[in-house]
Amino acid sequence: xxxxxxxxxxxxxKVGKFKVDTGLYFRVTEQQSxxxxxxxxxxxxxxxxxxxxxxxxxxxxxxxxxxxxxxxTRASIKEGVDPIAEKKRNKLPHFxxxxxxxxxxxxxxxRHLKNPQIPARVYRxxxxxxxxxxAVDKVNSRDILQIIRAINKSGRPSIAxxxxxxxxxxxxxxxxxxxxxxxxxxxxxEKDAGGAEKSRDRALSLDEIxxxxxxxxxxxxxxxxxxxxxxxxxxxxxxxxxxxISAKWSEFDFKKMVWTLDANKTKTxxxxxxxxxxxxxxxxxxxxxxxxxxxxxFPSRRSSRRRKYISDDTLNHALAxxxxxxxxxxxxxxxxxxxxxxxxxFVVHDLRRTCRSLLAQNGVPxxxxxxxxxxxxxxxEGIYDRYDYFAERKTAISDLAKIIFEVIHISKPNLDx
Numbered sequence: 001x002x003x004x005x006x007x008x009x010x011x012x013x014k015v016g017k018f019k020v021d022t023g024l025y026f027r028v029t030e031q032q033s034x035x036x037x038x039x040x041x042x043x044x045x046x047x048x049x050x051x052x053x054x055x056x057x058x059x060x061x062x063x064x065x066x067x068x069x070x071x072x073t074r075a076s077i078k079e080g081v082d083p084i085a086e087k088k089r090n091k092l093p094h095f096x097x098x099x100x101x102x103x104x105x106x107x108x109x110x111r112h113l114k115n116p117q118i119p120a121r122v123y124r125x126x127x128x129x130x131x132x133x134x135a136v137d138k139v140n141s142r143d144i145l146q147i148i149r150a151i152n153k154s155g156r157p158s159i160a161x162x163x164x165x166x167x168x169x170x171x172x173x174x175x176x177x178x179x180x181x182x183x184x185x186x187x188x189x190e191k192d193a194g195g196a197e198k199s200r201d202r203a204l205s206l207d208e209i210x211x212x213x214x215x216x217x218x219x220x221x222x223x224x225x226x227x228x229x230x231x232x233x234x235x236x237x238x239x240x241x242x243x244x245i246s247a248k249w250s251e252f253d254f255k256k257m258v259w260t261l262d263a264n265k266t267k268t269x270x271x272x273x274x275x276x277x278x279x280x281x282x283x284x285x286x287x288x289x290x291x292x293x294x295x296x297x298f299p300s301r302r303s304s305r306r307r308k309y310i311s312d313d314t315l316n317h318a319l320a321x322x323x324x325x326x327x328x329x330x331x332x333x334x335x336x337x338x339x340x341x342x343x344x345x346f347v348v349h350d351l352r353r354t355c356r357s358l359l360a361q362n363g364v365p366x367x368x369x370x371x372x373x374x375x376x377x378x379x380x381e382g383i384y385d386r387y388d389y390f391a392e393r394k395t396a397i398s399d400l401a402k403i404i405f406e407v408i409h410i411s412k413p414n415l416d417x
Contacts, residue, residue, distance in 0.1 A: 001019075006054070010028060015029065017037065022070075023039045023074065024037075024038055024067065025037040025038075034053065035051075036050065036053075036066040040083075042077055042080075049083050051070065054066070096135060096136070099133065101171075101173060101174045102123055121312065126150075126159065130146055130147050131143050131147070139184050141184045141187055144167055144184055145192070147164075148163060148188070148192060148194075151194075152193070156194075157194025158194055160193040164190070167185035170185075200350065202345075202346045202350045202353065203356075207407075209407055211343060215341055215343075216231070225286075225290070227318045234351045235355055236355070236397065236404055237274060238352050241312070241352075245309055245310050248297070249288070254276075257278065258273050259276055260272075260273050261273075261274060275398070277397055277400075279398075279405050283410065294308070298310045316347065322337045323338050352373065355373070367389070368392045369396065371393055
């Protein structure tokens with residue numbers, strides 16, 4: 001059929017398939033739409049694929065272009081390429097930049113990691129600013145080196161190790177997607193990043209606790225009241241920071257003075273009931289007022305679509321500022337206020353270790369102290385000992401609270417829960 005015959009067929013309102021060339025057909029629907037169809041055989045199967053709509057370019061294909069496209073498609077079929085299979089294949093998402101790959105990788109993290117927010121945070125803060133907008137196949141080892149050196153320079157060797165590990169995972173994911181031939185992070189080891197990590201052993205003495213919280217009270221512009229109260233709770237209860245800052249009011253029974261921490265929020269993946277000493281009641285009273293109706297004990301202080309409670313970095317940043325590890329609004333280094341008061345550097349997680357140390361000093365048996373911190377009891381004893389030690393933990397934490405509150409004096413608002 002020539003072009004005049006095609007137009008005549010369409011004008012006559014004929015419906016059906018009309019052969020034009022080898023395997024090429026002109027198909028007219030009942031709605032008087034015309035398409036180019038190619039019939040072919042591959043792997044012993046007869047198949048049919050649409051090459052496009054009949055008409056003028058760019059929306060349609062005229063006869064000459066339809067024939068050329070049919071020739072090209074048949075040539076690919078002879079090479080064993082099934083155009084229908086390739087068309088389905090092309091429906092996969094397109095990954096152009098590192099950020100495109102990261103979104104897919106982080107969605108996989110959400111599926112199999114208990115705390116996917118950790119790699120997401122490291123990527124967002126320390127990886128994306130350097131390579132997020134680069135084409136994924138253009139990233140080289142120098143880019144990875146720049147990332148880990150910048151983190152090390154900021155004094156965060158453990159985060160440098162994490163970032164390197166996440167870069168390796170991210171680009172391994174790109175390898176799985178057939179976007180790369182090599183992983184640019186592969187040549188690097190822990191030595192190139194933050195080095196071998198040593199277990200921290202920093203714990204504060206009671207004298208240090210007294211000094212530290214006095215400094216906190218004098219510098220409320222840095223250590224806000226909510227942050228101050230959060231650190232008191234971490235010190236007394238020995239819970240993990242993430243467990244506390246994400247706590248909801250619905251988890252607390254203030255009549256029985258018990259905090260029920262569900263299994264999906266604990267590192268041990270087991271529910272635990274945490275006894276609350278009476279000394280903490282005024283703190284929770286004040287926090288409830290400050291929460292202003294929020295479902296969270298420590299609601300986010302800025303509108304955020306990501307989550308409704310404070311950032312994982314909020315307490316860390318406040319403490320780092322008092323150690324002179326941050327800069328002010330004019331990019332000038334802050335003074336090491338805690339250091340000037342003779343306090344050796346510590347981090348928020350060290351308060352949990354301090355709690356454990358003080359429990360030991362107070363004569364609390366090891367197995368009870370470990371349960372106070374919601375640690376799993378190791379070995380055979382852990383397998384057979386399923387007792388929760390709630391009464392023993394209540395006594396231990398109450399005694400610890402008395403000791404701590406002798407050195408930390410907190411005003412008690414006249415409010416009722």
